[in-house]
Structure formats: C-alpha cells, structure tokens
Amino acid sequence: MGFPITRMRRLRTSEAIRRLVRDTSLSRDDLVYPLFVCPGNSVREPITSLTGCFHLSPDEAAKEARAIADAGIPAVLLFGLPERKDAEGSSAWTGDPVVCQAIRQIKKAAPELAVITDVCLCAYTDHGHCGLLQNGRVDNDSSLEALSKMALCHARAGADIVAPSDMMDGRVLWIRRVLDAEGFKDTAILSYSAKFASAFYGPFRDAACSAPSFGDRRSYQMDSASARQAMREIELDIEEGADIVMIKPAMAYLDMIHQVRQRFDVPLAAYHVSGEYMMIKAAAEKGLLDGRQAMIETLTAIKRAGADFIITYFAKEAAEAMDQ
Numbered sequence: 365m366g367f368p369i370t371r372m373r374r375l376r377t378s379e380a381i382r383r384l385v386r387d388t389s390l391s392r393d394d395l396v397y398p399l400f401v402c403p404g405n406s407v408r409e410p411i412t413s414l415t416g417c418f419h420l421s422p423d424e425a426a427k428e429a430r431a432i433a434d435a436g437i438p439a440v441l442l443f444g445l446p447e448r449k450d451a452e453g454s455s456a457w458t459g460d461p462v463v464c465q466a467i468r469q470i471k472k473a474a475p476e477l478a479v480i481t482d483v484c485l486c487a488y489t490d491h492g493h494c495g496l497l498q499n500g501r502v503d504n505d506s507s508l509e510a511l512s513k514m515a516l517c518h519a520r521a522g523a524d525i526v527a528p529s530d531m532m533d534g535r536v537l538w539i540r541r542v543l544d545a546e547g548f549k550d551t552a553i554l555s556y557s558a559k560f561a562s563a564f565y566g567p568f569r570d571a572a573c574s575a576p577s578f579g580d581r582r583s584y585q586m587d588s589a590s591a592r593q594a595m596r597e598i599e600l601d602i603e604e605g606a607d608i609v610m611i612k613p614a615m616a617y618l619d620m621i622h623q624v625r626q627r628f629d630v631p632l633a634a635y636h637v638s639g640e641y642m643m644i645k646a647a648a649e650k651g652l653l654d655g656r657q658a659m660i661e662t663l664t665a666i667k668r669a670g671a672d673f674i675i676t677y678f679a680k681e682a683a684e685a686m687d688q
C-alpha cells in the first residue's frame with residue numbers, strides 16, 4: 365500500500381517517535397578506548413597527531429582508566445612505547461615493559477575495567493615492522509615465538525584479553541597454545557583478523573612511533589580490494605581459537621563488517637582507526653561539519669553494519685555525548 369495511506373514521514377515527526385522505532389542503538393557498552401603508555405612517572409603529553417589523546421606513563425594511565433570506568437566505558441586497549449628498540453623487539457617481553465606496569469596499575473585503580481593489550485612488534489623493532497626480519501623480509505614463523513612471548517607477558521601482568529595485530533599466519537594458535545601451557549586458559553584472544561593495509565593508520569604511526577623504516581606492510585596486512593580473503597582470515601582465526609574477531613579499519617570497510625556478521629557467530633569488533641578519527645576532528649576544527657554529530661553518525665553506522673563493539677579514540681567523547 366502506497367501513498368497517501370502510507371506516509372513514511374509519520375514516524376519521523378518527533379524525536380520521541382524516532383527513538384521508539386529506531387533499530388540500531390549505540391551505548392557505552394559498545395566502546396573501547398585506546399591508551400598509549402610511555403615510560404616515566406606523571407607523564408601526560410598531548411599527542412599532536414591525535415587530537416585529545418595523550419602519551420601516559422603507567423601511573424597516569426591508571427588515573428585515565430579510572431575516569432574511563434567512571435564514564436561507563438567497559439574496556440581499554442593498551443599500546444606501549446618502549447624505552448629502547450632492537451631488531452627482535454625484545455623490549456616487548458623482557459624486563460618489565462611499560463604496558464605490563466600499566467596493566468597492574470590499571471587493575472588496581474579500576475578493577476571493573478577490562479584490559480585489552482595490543483600484541484605487535486612494530487613499536488618495539490628498530491625497523492618498525494610487525495614481525496622479525498630474515499634477509500630483508502618479514503619472516504612469519506620466527507615472529508610467532510616473539511609475539512607469543514609478548515602475549516604471555518601481558519597475561520602474566522593481568523591482561524584480560526590479548527589482541528594480536530601483526531597479521532602473521534598462525535599467531536592465534538601459537539598464542540593460545542602458549543597461554544594454555546602457562547595456565548592462562550581464561551585469557552581471551554581478540555584477533556585483528558582482517559586488518560587491511562591502510563592509509564588511515566597514518567596518525568597512529570606518529571603516536572606510536574611505529575612507522576616502518578623501509579617498505580610498507582603490504583606483504584602481511586590485507587589488500588583492501590580482497591573481500592573473500594577477509595572471510596578466510598576470519599574463518600581461520602576462529603579455527604585457531606580466536607574468541608573475538610576484528611575488522612580494521614571500520615568506515616571504509618562497513619561491507620566487511622556486515623558480511624562477517626551475516627556469516628559468523630563470534631563477537632565482532634571494529635577498529636575506528638586514527639585517520640578516520642582525525643578526518644572528522646580536522647573537518648570539525650575547520651568548521652566544515654558538526655564534529656559531535658559526525659561522531660555519533662559514524663559510530664552508529666559501524667554498529668548498524670554489525671559490529672558488537674567499536675575501538676575508537678572517540679570513546680570518551682561519545683560517552684559524554686550520551687549523557688546529554
């Protein structure tokens with residue numbers, strides 16, 4: 365039955381009615397806030413490439429985590445900036461890495477918060493690649509041991525979830541085996557399963573000092589035009605024991621989020637990455653659009669596509685917007 369019996373605009377006449385009939389909701393429960401942990405004490409340095417984000421020493425990360433928990437956000441994702449880098453990225457698992465210090469302090473300050481840690485070597489290797497080099501190429505199998513040592517180190521410090529983002533083959537299985545063998549059967553794995561080689565990571569690489577010193581990441585991160593490969597990556601990671609899978613980036617990959625949601629029943633995360641965040645920030649700063657509306661519209665789109673939760677630098681602002 366069409367017009368004039370049917371009038372679609374009837375259900376748009378007031379905000380109350382629009383609220384009643386909408387089928388997608390965005391809540392604090394859907395948000396994860398990334399934190400960048402650096403060495404030192406009382407450090408809270410603004411990150412120039414990521415408006416509103418800071419390099420935080422472990423004590424400051426704990427304070428920030430308390431504020432995040434108070435804002436009703438369920439989880440943080442930790443990245444570390446090590447004091448020293450070498451070819452193996454050994455500072456990721458030797459000594460007492462800053463990420464591990466931060467985990468312990470966050471757990472004290474905000475025990476109700478889930479702590480997720482990024483597991484990847486790029487911020488720890490002097491060449492800036494996500495795995496170890498052999499003959500100038502990123503070698504898959506020798507990288508697995510380093511990554512699983514890093515994941516174990518985080519689990520020992522109390523991480524609830526480890527999140528490998530390196531895109532080596534087999535890392536979920538390796539990490540699962542090592543965690544289980546060491547008694548961390550309940551530490552979950554959130555796999556960056558389909559992580560595409562993307563220009564949108566630009567601001568993050570500045571923030572994490574993790575840009576590759578030569579070449580690019582196209583031999584391990586996915587090709588953006590390969591949708592079917594993304595489905596295979598997800599399938600393999602689930603087989604290897606991933607508890608949660610991820611699509612990254614989010615905005616330019618909403619179709620991937622939608623397809624994964626249709627095909628698989630595991631929880632699905634989406635990473636709204638640094639470049640996607642800064643595009644909105646930069647446009648809002650220029651007065652080209654309303655930053656808050658663009659934020660809510662974007663995060664809602666990622667939910668509508670099928671993500672269960674979103675890792676986003678907007679998490680705090682989005683939670684604030686929900687108060688109003």
Ligand code: PBG
Pocket residue numbers: 482484486494529530564565566567568569574636637638639
């Ligand atoms: C580490 C890693 C990256 C991001 C998350 N983990 C950068 C990269 O792959 O170069 C990007 C996150 C963002 O852009 O917000 N491998």
